[in-house]
Amino acid sequence: MTGKPFQIAAFLAVAGLLALVPLLGSEYWLGVAFIVAMWIALIQSWSLLSATTGYISLGHAVFYGIGAYVLVVSLDWMPVPYALALSGAAAGLLALVVGLPVLRVKGPYFVILTFGFAELVKNLVMLLETRLGQFSRMIFDAPSLEALYYAMLALAVIATALAAWTAQSRFGRGLAAIRENEVAAEAIGVPVTRLKLFAFVASAIIPGIVGGLLVLRTSYFAADQAFDPVVSFTIVTTAIVGGLGRVSGPLLGTLFLVILSELLWARFPQAYMMILGALLIVFILFVPQGLAGLVSKGLKR
Amino acid sequence: MFQQLLFAAVVSGALYALVALGLNLVYGSLRLLNIAHGDLVMIGAYTAFWSFTLLGISPVVSLATTTVLCAAFGFLVYVVLLKRQLGSPALAQRLEANSLIIFYGLSVILQNGASLAFSATSRGYQFLDGVHMFGGVSATGSMLLLLGVAAAITLGALAFLRFHVAGWSLLAVIERKDAAAVVGVNVERVQMISICAGFAIAGIAGVLVSMTQQITPFMGFPFTIAAFVVVIMGGLGNIAAGIAAGFVLGFIETFGVALTSATYRSILIYGIFVGVLLLRPQGLFGKAVQAR
Numbered sequence: 001m002t003g004k005p006f007q008i009a010a011f012l013a014v015a016g017l018l019a020l021v022p023l024l025g026s027e028y029w030l031g032v033a034f035i036v037a038m039w040i041a042l043i044q045s046w047s048l049l050s051a052t053t054g055y056i057s058l059g060h061a062v063f064y065g066i067g068a069y070v071l072v073v074s075l076d077w078m079p080v081p082y083a084l085a086l087s088g089a090a091a092g093l094l095a096l097v098v099g100l101p102v103l104r105v106k107g108p109y110f111v112i113l114t115f116g117f118a119e120l121v122k123n124l125v126m127l128l129e130t131r132l133g134q135f136s137r138m139i140f141d142a143p144s145l146e147a148l149y150y151a152m153l154a155l156a157v158i159a160t161a162l163a164a165w166t167a168q169s170r171f172g173r174g175l176a177a178i179r180e181n182e183v184a185a186e187a188i189g190v191p192v193t194r195l196k197l198f199a200f201v202a203s204a205i206i207p208g209i210v211g212g213l214l215v216l217r218t219s220y221f222a223a224d225q226a227f228d229p230v231v232s233f234t235i236v237t238t239a240i241v242g243g244l245g246r247v248s249g250p251l252l253g254t255l256f257l258v259i260l261s262e263l264l265w266a267r268f269p270q271a272y273m274m275i276l277g278a279l280l281i282v283f284i285l286f287v288p289q290g291l292a293g294l295v296s297k298g299l300k301r
Numbered sequence: 302m303f304q305q306l307l308f309a310a311v312v313s314g315a316l317y318a319l320v321a322l323g324l325n326l327v328y329g330s331l332r333l334l335n336i337a338h339g340d341l342v343m344i345g346a347y348t349a350f351w352s353f354t355l356l357g358i359s360p361v362v363s364l365a366t367t368t369v370l371c372a373a374f375g376f377l378v379y380v381v382l383l384k385r386q387l388g389s390p391a392l393a394q395r396l397e398a399n400s401l402i403i404f405y406g407l408s409v410i411l412q413n414g415a416s417l418a419f420s421a422t423s424r425g426y427q428f429l430d431g432v433h434m435f436g437g438v439s440a441t442g443s444m445l446l447l448l449g450v451a452a453a454i455t456l457g458a459l460a461f462l463r464f465h466v467a468g469w470s471l472l473a474v475i476e477r478k479d480a481a482a483v484v485g486v487n488v489e490r491v492q493m494i495s496i497c498a499g500f501a502i503a504g505i506a507g508v509l510v511s512m513t514q515q516i517t518p519f520m521g522f523p524f525t526i527a528a529f530v531v532v533i534m535g536g537l538g539n540i541a542a543g544i545a546a547g548f549v550l551g552f553i554e555t556f557g558v559a560l561t562s563a564t565y566r567s568i569l570i571y572g573i574f575v576g577v578l579l580l581r582p583q584g585l586f587g588k589a590v591q592a593r
Contacts, residue, residue, distance in 0.1 A: 056401075056402070058401075058405070101579050102579070104579075105578060105579065105582060108334050108400070108401055109578060109582055111334075111401050111402075112334065112336075112401070112529060112578070113575065113578045113579070116526070116529075116571050116574040116575050116578065117571075117575050119526075119567070119571050120568065120571035120572060120574075120575050123567040123568045123571060124568060127564060127565070127568060130564065233405065233409070236402065236405075237406075240402070269413075270413040270414070270416050270417040271413075271417065273409050273410075273412075273413040274409070274410045274413045274414055274417070276406075276409060277405075277406040277407065277408070277409035277410040277413070278406065278410060279406075280402060280403070280405070280406035280409075281382070281403050281406040281407065284399045284402055284403055284406075285382070285386070285399075285403070
């Protein structure tokens, strides 16, 4: 039941179903599907670095925020597709520039460093915007929700395919070696620094484009919202609830998160956040393999 | 003007030293980074606020009730979340990596719980707000109380570590847990007391903060960040250097903001944070304890 052809068929079926959502003709469901695709794209990208190497990033909102900012600024100069490409490129470039020094830091230090770095960039962008006399920016004549949705879905599919490819590639085995024992990996000739940097950049590009797409969807940019640390927090929580180390983890985690958020977020935002926090603790301590682990155990039985 | 700034720097430095002391105790003896530390400051602040406004209880009394309350909370966290994990080496290894995420979950619960219970409105009360003049420096009574309490606790902690045999066992656990157990230190007991003391100190800092500024359910987070900056500057687990680093941050922040403007405050703090982690993760003054 858990063979590779079965998995590929299951992923194609999920992607196909999601691709049909616009046919429902419901603005509400299209919006929900957009959010589902967004979290899948973000979490699969995050997993590329954090689930594979064990370098837990608590600052991925920085790539998402940079993507959003670059898009809203560059839209004055170029058409939407180019602006989106630029968003992804900017996020990748940022990861490339800070990657070498940041990835030298290990363990809990890395976690708090990514968080502090994201907050530093957020405050710098806020200062810059204040200096420019901008408190928020609006986007006029953004593409239709349907077009944005297909773009987001494409990102989710690409990110998932990338995660699946990584899992069975030489690259992925190198990253797993880093997670298990970085010193030993280096000793047997794994190019540790290069692999980590490559994973970091790869995990930044898609979140950059996602940030751009979300700004087009909301037609509104404010630095403190675009760089909201809650985004980083939600990525980590959802990935852990879904299950690290399995390609299906982010899909199950996202499904769970979106249902929970549709039920609670609008009416009881604080209760929603409290439940997320409790889930994080419970899954870390008692269900470390996540929902994906539970499902695969259930299937085997 | 200069003396006034100097005084402000000393006050905020003392507060940072106090908050960071609690964080450092927990990290040193348990090797857990408590990202919910600032939220205990928030709990202390609300305890003092409600005691004062609803029951008319002086914040000086709240210092005692908060100590008990936060220490009890620390005990609860230790027993429910940590004890089983710390007991077995295999689980403890995983817990170190996961502790940040667990405490982040706890922080989210505390912040949103407080926001749900008390609403997100910022609140404050007046206590000892008469201004005293000392040679060109004006200080409120609450600031002087803050200074006195912070000085008593930090100096007390230093003396305890230096002169009391229980302080030596704490130092031994911070330095090398396994070796401490071999020479007869009850490691579990030291860890439990450390987490209770660390939480209680954060709560006390919260009472002091509530006398001098407005409080909100989300006020804890900047304190967590400041405490991390301080503890990392001093070297994780290095108690005395952490206290010194608290004053360093107080001076840098106060004079940095005075020289530029308040909008640079966050950038300054996070800049130091990122810079120290990148350049000197072992601390400015000496060396941090080994991660394991």
